[in-house]
Amino acid sequence: MNWSVARQKVRLIVMGVSGSGKSTVGAALAGRLGVPFIEGDSLHSAANVEKMSLGIPLSDADRWPWLDDIAGIVRESESGVIISCSALKKAYRDRLREKGSSVLGFLFLAGEPGLLLQRLQSRSGHYMKATMLESQLAALEPPFGEPRVLIRTITEPLETTVSAAADWILAS
Ligand SMILES: Nc1ncnc2c1ncn2[C@@H]1O[C@H](COP(=O)(O)OP(=O)(O)OP(=O)(O)O)[C@@H](O)[C@H]1O
Numbered sequence: 001m002n003w004s005v006a007r008q009k010v011r012l013i014v015m016g017v018s019g020s021g022k023s024t025v026g027a028a029l030a031g032r033l034g035v036p037f038i039e040g041d042s043l044h045s046a047a048n049v050e051k052m053s054l055g056i057p058l059s060d061a062d063r064w065p066w067l068d069d070i071a072g073i074v075r076e077s078e079s080g081v082i083i084s085c086s087a088l089k090k091a092y093r094d095r096l097r098e099k100g101s102s103v104l105g106f107l108f109l110a111g112e113p114g115l116l117l118q119r120l121q122s123r124s125g126h127y128m129k130a131t132m133l134e135s136q137l138a139a140l141e142p143p144f145g146e147p148r149v150l151i152r153t154i155t156e157p158l159e160t161t162v163s164a165a166a167d168w169i170l171a172s
């Protein structure tokens, strides 16, 4: 299979709690592979963004329509796609697989609370404040044992994560 055909098959969600590096890693990986990158945060409704800006965690009911929009993009993508999406719970990932693609991959960026907090506190101009980390970690169900999952730690340099993920995608 040539590379442009292989590229069209890339269907990947970069997942993890707020501040784990989904946007940073997702954009860099998409650039490396030459596939479109979509920032999942940009697909939240105004009501969801307002809620998060006020420091109120989203509920399942808030997240379902957002997850369905993301699944729709995955399903309709013809040129391959990488999307950042917290996808914190197994039920959310099942929904993305069911409605998006059965071969959807997940790159999980795993991190310790201390480093996540540091990253959130040193980031400026984002509506998602560091005070939301506790609720994000409480909701998180790591994707252990699920199909097509790559887990990397946020302690490693961006370049290491991107190279490992690119190699994993190209080998799968
Ligand atoms: N591997 C890394 N090493 C060092 N810093 C990183 C790394 N990855 C991301 N960062 C930094 O951590 C911060 C959080 O990253 P980013 O905004 O990409 O996270 P996110 O998961 O998309 O967050 P959110 O879900 O809240 O939008 C940013 O300031 C980013 O520059």
Ligand SMILES: O=C(O)[C@H](O)[C@@H](O)[C@H](O)[C@H](O)CO
Pocket (backbone or CB within 6 Å): 017, 018, 019, 040, 041, 044, 058, 063, 085, 086, 087, 088, 128, 136
């Ligand atoms: O599921 C959620 O609680 C949300 O998707 C959050 O994770 C935010 O979108 C993101 O972290 C803000 O930047």
